[in-house]
Amino acid sequence: MPINNEVTTVGIDLGGTKIAAAPVQGTNLISSEIRKEATPHAENSEEILDLMARMVDEISETNKISAVGISTAGMVNEKGEMIGSCGNIPAWKGTKVKKELEARLKMPVFVENDANCAAYGEFMAGSGKNFKSMIMVTLGTGIGGGIIFNDQIWRGAHFGGGEIGHLKLHSNKTRRCTCGAWDCWEAYASGTGLNNTARTFMANPNIDNYQLMDLHKHGDEDAIEVISTWHDHVAQGIATLANSFDPEAFVIGGGLAQFINYPKLNKKIKDKVVDALKAHVNVVEGNLENDSGMIGAACLANVELANQVTV
Numbered sequence: 001m002p003i004n005n006e007v008t009t010v011g012i013d014l015g016g017t018k019i020a021a022a023p024v025q026g027t028n029l030i031s032s033e034i035r036k037e038a039t040p041h042a043e044n045s046e047e048i049l050d051l052m053a054r055m056v057d058e059i060s061e062t063n064k065i066s067a068v069g070i071s072t073a074g075m076v077n078e079k080g081e082m083i084g085s086c087g088n089i090p091a092w093k094g095t096k097v098k099k100e101l102e103a104r105l106k107m108p109v110f111v112e113n114d115a116n117c118a119a120y121g122e123f124m125a126g127s128g129k130n131f132k133s134m135i136m137v138t139l140g141t142g143i144g145g146g147i148i149f150n151d152q153i154w155r156g157a158h159f160g161g162g163e164i165g166h167l168k169l170h171s172n173k174t175r176r177c178t179c180g181a182w183d184c185w186e187a188y189a190s191g192t193g194l195n196n197t198a199r200t201f202m203a204n205p206n207i208d209n210y211q212l213m214d215l216h217k218h219g220d221e222d223a224i225e226v227i228s229t230w231h232d233h234v235a236q237g238i239a240t241l242a243n244s245f246d247p248e249a250f251v252i253g254g255g256l257a258q259f260i261n262y263p264k265l266n267k268k269i270k271d272k273v274v275d276a277l278k279a280h281v282n283v284v285e286g287n288l289e290n291d292s293g294m295i296g297a298a299c300l301a302n303v304e305l306a307n308q309v310t311v
């Protein structure tokens with residue numbers, strides 16, 4: 001089902017520190033109307049739900065809104081309920097987000113994992129819009145992933161699809177991952193992983209990634225070595241994903257996306273994939289930046305709404 005460009009939805013991005021919401025007509029973010037509020041650190045989820053509803057009500061005063069899409073940390077089931085842990089919003093665990101917000105707003109609400117929303121946003125409105133299949137790799141403190149095939153998010157049989165940060169780079173038991181296992185991709189290629197590599201190789205054991213990038217920019221040989229090693233780590237995981245899924249493209253987002261040398265990364269991946277795929281490696285930078293989750297959630301609401309109406 002294609003997007004309906006006549007319909008306006010609200011995309012909400014729930015983060016650990018802030019909630020952002022904006023109207024999106026079709027795939028077009030109305031950026032002049034982005035609203036941001038601090039995320040309430042309430043012990044239950046009521047305050048977060050009430051605040052989201054209030055933000056939608058305010059946007060509805062000047063826009064005809066047909067549905068709402070929510071981008072949230074954590075896994076979401078088919079009923080729009082949070083399952084498992086929810087990152088740095090513990091109160092959100094177990095919340096029946098769709099049911100609660102539909103009761104408050106009296107309109108359809110759709111809820112999706114934030115990495116999936118970011119991927120869907122880039123797929124519908126950003127760097128991925130010319131492809132039928134893509135994998136989004138979000139390189140931040142950790143690694144997020146979203147897999148799109150045949151125009152749809154691959155959610156997995158148990159809503160855990162796309163957890164690409166925990167694929168294994170090797171079995172040497174060298175670095176512990178935040179998930180408790182050894183040598184996940186995230187422990188090497190994320191911002192945390194890059195910083196670990198830098199602290200191991202650089203003279204300054206307290207170096208942060210900003211200092212590292214600054215040294216790299218000024219031609220420091222050790223920094224160049226660390227960044228090159230990091231590109232190897234990023235390439236290793238993408239090569240594994242390319243061999244497994246063979247998508248048309250990979251889109252890189254997150255705070256570290258700007259530090260990737262894309263021609264160099266594409267070449268490193270080509271050296272690692274099976275022969276049949278060497279001519280087809282295509283890794284590009286996302287272009288929606290921090291708005292990808294909000295736009296993705298809104299687009300998802302638009303498409304799901306159309307599905308609902310025709311059923």
Ligand SMILES: [Zn+2]
Nearest residue numbers: 166177179184
């Ligand atoms: Zn892990």
